[in-house]
Amino acid sequence: MSVSSSRADTTDIPAYMQALGRAAREAARGLRRADSGRKNRALLAMAERIDASREAVLAANAEDMQRGRDAGLDAALLDRLALDQARINAMIEGLHQVAALPDPVGEIDGLRARPSGIQVGQMRVPLGVIGIIFESRPNVTVEAASLCLKSGNACILRGGSEASASNAALSECLKAGLEDVDLPAGSVQVVATTDRAAVGELITSPEFVDVIIPRGGKSLIERISREAKVPVIKHLDGVCHVYVDATADHEKALAIAVNAKTQRYGTCNTLETLLLDAPIAEALLPELARRFAEHEVELRGCERTRAVLPQVIAASESDWGEEYLAPVLAIKVVDGVDDAMAHIERYGSQHTDAIVTQDYSLARRFMAEVDSSSVMVNASTRFADGFEYGLGAEIGISTDKLHARGPVGLEGLTTRKYVVLGEGHIRQ
Amino acid sequence: MSVSSSRADTTDIPAYMQALGRAAREAARGLRRADSGRKNRALLAMAERIDASREAVLAANAEDMQRGRDAGLDAALLDRLALDQARINAMIEGLHQVAALPDPVGEIDGLRARPSGIQVGQMRVPLGVIGIIFESRPNVTVEAASLCLKSGNACILRGGSEASASNAALSECLKAGLEDVDLPAGSVQVVATTDRAAVGELITSPEFVDVIIPRGGKSLIERISREAKVPVIKHLDGVCHVYVDATADHEKALAIAVNAKTQRYGTCNTLETLLLDAPIAEALLPELARRFAEHEVELRGCERTRAVLPQVIAASESDWGEEYLAPVLAIKVVDGVDDAMAHIERYGSQHTDAIVTQDYSLARRFMAEVDSSSVMVNASTRFADGFEYGLGAEIGISTDKLHARGPVGLEGLTTRKYVVLGEGHIRQ
Structure with missing residues (x-):
């Protein structure tokens, strides 16, 4: 088994985040090659791994909860942090649901012949590497990972520090599921440090990350939008x-x-x-x-x-x-x-x-x-x-106008490139 | 006739750019209401106004050319700056071509009934206000304005300072064309100052501008991307x-x-x-x-x-x-x-x-x-x-992955919002 991120050296934050970034880029290449069947098998393998690791996940969550109570977290935060058998069942069910969704990747729209003789269409493809920053809700770790994987993207997940033990335990399950079907471990990486500098690195590294999706309160999202050098799909107020x-x-x-x-x-x-x-x-x-x-x-x-x-x-x-x-x-x-x-x-x-x-x-x-x-x-x-709306899943609601507007499902995690088919055609 | 931008007070750059921004936002509201017929009539009116103002446009261009030669601009720059009857004919022809293109605005895709009874679809709508920053090519002023107008967007155009007289003359024609069909003068505004601070204001005002499209050399585009607080559709290298x-x-x-x-x-x-x-x-x-x-x-x-x-x-x-x-x-x-x-x-x-x-x-x-x-x-x-590729027009080629990728035509200047039709439906 590969070195798990929870055991990685996180003392040098920039070096650590660059290592995650490089692994994600490399994994994204592998995911472009993965067909729907293999991505679905990975999702089901992750579900099995979580099912088989209930005790370890709940023990890690108990640690987080104890730390949270000691730190005086309020009841609403503790509720979002808490896992139990029912919530684990819901995670497993969610993975099965995402596996059952249609795969948007590879669809070619409007392939048409042009007067020059070439055929031109647009193929839906993964964005590449997605960074997701979210609060202390361990179920988001699994949900975000599943949507990114299904849409062919590698992801780097940075959950709230209060959930770090739970997230590390879930991360082990996700990585084991990837390994079960021979997909690169870098496809899903959970940031194994609570140092805020890690977020700073993540949102300013366009060479490693194609888009950032922050999920959380308005102040978090505003701060990330202000400091990011990577495009952000953001969700601000709903008035x-x-x-x-x-x-x-x-x-x-x-x-x-x-x-x-x-x-x-x-x-x-x-x-x-x-x-x-x-x-x-x-x-x-x-x-x-x-x-x-x-x-x-x-x-x-x-x-x-x-x-x-x-x-x-x-x-x-x-x-x-x-x-x-x-x-x-x-x-x-x-x-x-x-x-x-x-x-x-x-x-x-x-x-x-x-x-x-x-x-x-x-x-x-x-x-x-x-x-x-x-x-x-x-x-x-x-x-x-x-x-x-029938998207089958939602990673968030975008209040931006560009790229994705409104509820964002799998399609919002993809982009379209042009494909051109010829038979030796040259431009006159 | 409204006060032309070339006669506006440009001594206080932030105040001047805010005035342009407010006028653009207001015009964008009017453009959302304008049907295809009126937008097309505006494009044809602009063409007529340019045709009727050939002497004034060429005289203004002669000023720019003289200033350019005095400043020692190289032959390639002077060539791009120069206007003659043939290039004016091409501008007029371009306006006619854009008028003849199908209007992407208002198209509703995939309106489908959901189990709840509502119908959900996606309607193509203008982005709002587009800022375009480009080099000293007066024909780009007309081309960019026509594509923004056809797609229902207000635009703020900032051309190279070497072309300022030509752009001011063309701006008069464009504004007159808008007025001929009762569209707001703020629909097309040419920045009437060569002060670089105006660009800084434009690219950091998300309250007034929805997207920036820089057209020019790599260093210009990199600088704008680095400093912008508004989303940028950019075009970097083609290797x-x-x-x-x-x-x-x-x-x-x-x-x-x-x-x-x-x-x-x-x-x-x-x-x-x-x-x-x-x-x-x-x-x-x-x-x-x-x-x-x-x-x-x-x-x-x-x-x-x-x-x-x-x-x-x-x-x-x-x-x-x-x-x-x-x-x-x-x-x-x-x-x-x-x-x-x-x-x-x-x-x-x-x-x-x-x-x-x-x-x-x-x-x-x-x-x-x-x-x-x-x-x-x-x-x-x-x-x-x-x-x-059959887009009918091109405002640039995007090397970004989000929103628009590859050649950007009218569709790339629009976004899609969700529309929901019900008969008193409520969520259970």
């Missing part, structure tokens, strides 16, 4: 809007607003500001207030909202543009779709915005003109999700 | 290879090698290193030498090449990886496709690489495993070009 137009079906509007806000509070596709067209506001607001009260959602309204619902807290300027991630909702009465779109343009985060309307032309305008990664008509913003 | 496998048809191999090297020397898709499979080297080298001698191409060979052709200059390590852009060719004898691909991986620039072979499996392997933006079988590398 999502639902605009209810005067022609909306009332019951649909109520159902969508309540679902978009309350189905889950902590997700990026949760509704944060509800925009109501003036002619419909008076009719809808009392029933909205009643339903949100049932869910104990605090409302913060503009002056026109408070003219109908005096008990509602007055929204301040900072409420527009706030990502509450909590049972709090801002409500504003607007004058038509242009006013609504201007508000979304000014305060939104280009994540997910919806219109509720029965007007055909307004629906078309909202879809074309709102510049967000997901734009919806008569549907809850909570649908903005890789699984709901 | 292109042709690998001739032992099974290759000799005549095809000779024709492709000679065409790829000699059809034009200064382009990025020109062959720079020829790789010959050992079993075929002895048979091909004498005839290759004869044909390249006819074109006065200097050959630099490895030891095994020189064993067959002793008169050839010995290649040094720096010849592999050199982008000559000149009648010089490096030749290396290799041992099979793996050796060839290892050489390309080590010394290539991931631009365009070709194999000449009659072997089906080798052709497939080369296509799948060579990680370049264009990979060819039995065709000249010189085909790597937006027009040859």
Whole structure:
């Protein structure tokens, strides 16, 4: 068995990260050659290895948990860090699911004959080496590794330091799975140091890394974007809007607003500001207030909202543009779709915005003109999700415009190159 | 008529660039609403305005030329700077061609019903605001503006300072054309200062600019990539290879090698290193030498090449990886496709690489495993070009992997957002 990363010399961080980088580049060459069958067998072998190593993984996790409790981590962090048999089952199930997904690599689109006689098409290929930086959730180690491997990419994973023992134990399983099917061990590498300088090296080494995907809080992502010399696929805020137009079906509007806000509070596709067209506001607001009260959602309204619902807290300027991630909702009465779109343009985060309307032309305008990664008509913003969209998997949601926008599945981890077929063709 | 940018106050560079940025953002909103017909009418109006302003444009260009000669610009730079009636005709013809291209904006791909009942698809939309930084070629001003406008993007153009008078005159025509069809003047803005600080502002303002496309020499592009806080679609070197496998048809191999090297020397898709499979080297080298001698191409060979052709200059390590852009060719004898691909991986620039072979499996392997933006079988590398590929236009060739790879046409100036259609659907 190869030297596991957990036993590698990590005292010289730049040298250590360069060694990982070189191994990843070399592995990426091997992965370009690996067919779907072999990648799938590796995923299933990893699942078996995890299944056979439950005790070791849980023991390592117990170490992390003890260290976390000693360090005074809060309950939410400890919950994300914790592994048990059910979570291990979910990891194994996830590996099987990714193995069952169609492989995007190698697909050739639009191969067409050109007047010169050559045929030109675009072939989907892996990006190469993907660096993923994430918080202390050991299940992300397995999930990220599986999506990168399936899409033919080598990956370098840097999880939160609180999960280092769990990640090292899982890393052993992943490497053993690769070895079982003769894929290079460098295909999946877990950074075996908690030194922050390792992240600095990772995000500034375009010679080794093709793209960085940070998964975590806004400040982590902003810092990485600022310092990276490697392209970053990033996910910042979700300040999502639902605009209810005067022609909306009332019951649909109520159902969508309540679902978009309350189905889950902590997700990026949760509704944060509800925009109501003036002619419909008076009719809808009392029933909205009643339903949100049932869910104990605090409302913060503009002056026109408070003219109908005096008990509602007055929204301040900072409420527009706030990502509450909590049972709090801002409500504003607007004058038509242009006013609504201007508000979304000014305060939104280009994540997910919806219109509720029965007007055909307004629906078309909202879809074309709102510049967000997901734009919806008569549907809850909570649908903005890789699984709901049918991607089969999701490594994150991109709020960038270039390359991948919105939920990122396997296809977002690939790129397309041109392929040209000739029979001795030369350019005249 | 609005205040033209050439008369704007450019003493406070940050304030001036912010004003351009705000106008571009505002214009981008208007362009999202503009249908194809109006964008095409704007392009034709621009063409008419240029046609009607030939004297003013040529007079402005004469100013630039005089200043250039006084400053001692070399003949090549002066040639690129110069306008005449024929070049103005070409600009006008270019505007007509872009107007005739299909509009990528608004196309919805793969709208499919999901088990939840929603329909999900992806709509092609403009990127928003594009910053283009280029050298002193006034025709690029018109070409870049036309491609950005057709793809629904506002643009901020920063041409070389030597062409400032020509660009200002052309800018007047472009703005007048926009006004003729009531599109916002901020849709196309030419930076009216030669102060380098303007470039610094442009490339570090993600709030105003969605992507930067630098067109110019390698050092310009490297500097911009290093300093940019906005995503850059960049085009670095083209160190292109042709690998001739032992099974290759000799005549095809000779024709492709000679065409790829000699059809034009200064382009990025020109062959720079020829790789010959050992079993075929002895048979091909004498005839290759004869044909390249006819074109006065200097050959630099490895030891095994020189064993067959002793008169050839010995290649040094720096010849592999050199982008000559000149009648010089490096030749290396290799041992099979793996050796060839290892050489390309080590010394290539991931631009365009070709194999000449009659072997089906080798052709497939080369296509799948060579990680370049264009990979060819039995065709000249010189085909790597937006027009040859049928894109209809080309704003550049991307050597990046993310977003756009290879020749970039109108589609590369757009992105895709998700659209979701429901009838009151909520997430369970």
